[in-house]
Amino acid sequence: MSRPQTPPHEPRYNVHVAPETIEQLIATAFPQIELLSHSELETNKGYNNRLYFLKVRRRAGPGQSSVFRGTDAAERELVLKVNGRFFFSDKVQNEVGCLQVLRQHCPDIPTPTVLAWSEDGAAVALASPSAPEEKKHVALLISESDKQHGGWILMSRLPGIPLSACDDLDDATRLDIMRQLAAMAASWRTKVPAQAFVGNIQFHQPTAHAAEPDFVITDNAGPQPQNLVVRGILVDELRIATPITSVTQQYTLKMEEKLKQLESNDNYTHNRHLAPEIRSFITDTLPQLDAIRQLQGTSSSNFVFTHYDLSPRNILVSGSPPKISGIVDFEFAGFFAPVEEFLNDAVGNEGDWPEHLYKAYLRELGARDIATPTAGISVSIWNAVHCLERVVDNIAPWWLPGRYEGAALDEQFAKSATELQENLRKLS
Structure with missing residues (x-):
């Protein structure tokens, strides 16, 4: 039986990442781990993004991949979250930034850990690489047909099932x-410190943002801090570098x-x-x-x-008695x-x-x-x-x-x- 087709009006329509690209990503960015399997979320689930679930295993030998930082587990599940066709790199920046802000200021809240991201599908940034094997930036060789999206984020997969599916x-x-x-x-x-500006998060760029960063992320940011600013509003397609103050x-x-x-x-x-x-x-x-x-x-x-x-x-909820095991989808989060x-x-x-x-x-x-x-x-x-x-x-x-x-x-x-x-x- 063939998979149902994504409706053509949805952002996910014709958005895919090829299996060989996923394999290349793991092999190039995380040489200390092995990709065991990858699968796509059912076509009738999701809307703004195409989701892939990856299972990886640590390789034997010295050193530890950033994927397994903080855990003794031999295997781990990851999520590759791919932007739908109506979204761009600013959505990637916002969710990466919001998850980093939460990790730094509210570490007890169960949210995904960002491992890597790409704003174009080819240039990859690692959140916090484990030196010397892992580099902060790597490049993937992909075809033009594999670029029909607005970037992606690789993150940890949290345990549990959506509350919306817990009928019992x-x-x-x-x-x-x-x-x-x-x-x-x-x-x-x-x-999380309240802000003077309204909007989502962008990566601070001195040439585009005249002001100092609104956040300086040191946790899960790699050898250099990740500087962030509050600018623009994604859901309203306000892609601006100047602040909104009221x-x-x-x-x-x-x-x-x-x-x-x-x-x-x-x-x-x-x-x-x-x-x-x-x-x-x-x-x-x-x-x-x-x-x-x-x-x-x-x-x-x-x-x-x-x-x-x-x-x-x-x-997401799991356990007995059920507890919240994760909160996900911070793609439109920000300061309002x-x-x-x-x-x-x-x-x-x-x-x-x-x-x-x-x-x-x-x-x-x-x-x-x-x-x-x-x-x-x-x-x-x-x-x-x-x-x-x-x-x-x-x-x-x-x-x-x-x-x-x-x-x-x-x-x-x-x-x-x-x-x-x-x-x-x-x-x-």
Whole structure:
């Protein structure tokens, strides 16, 4: 029986890494280990990335590969996470940087260890090579057909299965897992230093970034520190080297970018008539929204570490009684206003969590002095940002056309336009 095909509208479509490239990667970058097997995640799983699972074994002899640093195990499982075709090197930089930040400031939270990455599929950087056998940078010889992606990350594979697949857990166990999750989220919101800028992480480049690094990573960074800055917003395609300093500026840039897509991308001609109304809102209404200005607060470092996709599919559990054994998919994580994690739960991941479990999660966060939409974040602020996020989503709805066509596509665009206009009215 043949494997099901990836739908052509998904980012993973036609994105692959050849078996010989995986073999070359291990042999070239990690000569002290042996590749035992590699397999691809089922086609119907994942969306933004193509995932490969690798099993490796340490070779006999002196020295130790960085892959086996901190463990006596003879074998280890790894994950090769390959960017979908709509993403670029900045997504690789962001997830590598976020995982390094968490490892340095919250080492008790179970997250993958970055072992190596490539921004183009050929030039490979090792996170923390074991000298002298392993080098910081190696080059792979690959064909043009093996470059149909935006880079990849090689990382450790964490134990456990996604919470979304744990159908046999009773309610008491699920509530306990939510308490564990709240403890971890509270940890990164308080232990990772808050930042003065909004956005994701980029590798610091003196020629592009005038300022000093926002983070200097010394753990799992190799012989030289990894310098990082907070710049740009991946989910909104804001690829910029200048800082975003306020929530008003953040939403202005987001909406301007979406408006540009609406006016230039032929996928969105159905709703192009909305452009003048959107432009008027950006110019006249958005700068005057008090609820948005209040999010900035009085602190100059008011943007906290945010996972940005804290869904059951990204929470791994294992053991008896079940415990959280891993949190994964930090590809869109970054530094945002404290409300933004909850905002993405309510809009981007709407319906992912059963209501009673999510309320338990919020209660536990509140008990740990983290402001939430149910306690600490004002109703006016929550309602305003919720409406704003609905507006941003529907200016150039990324999920369309997707699998829709004909009358069904017309209906979806009409639905999107109605939602956009309803939320604009609420904000005006």
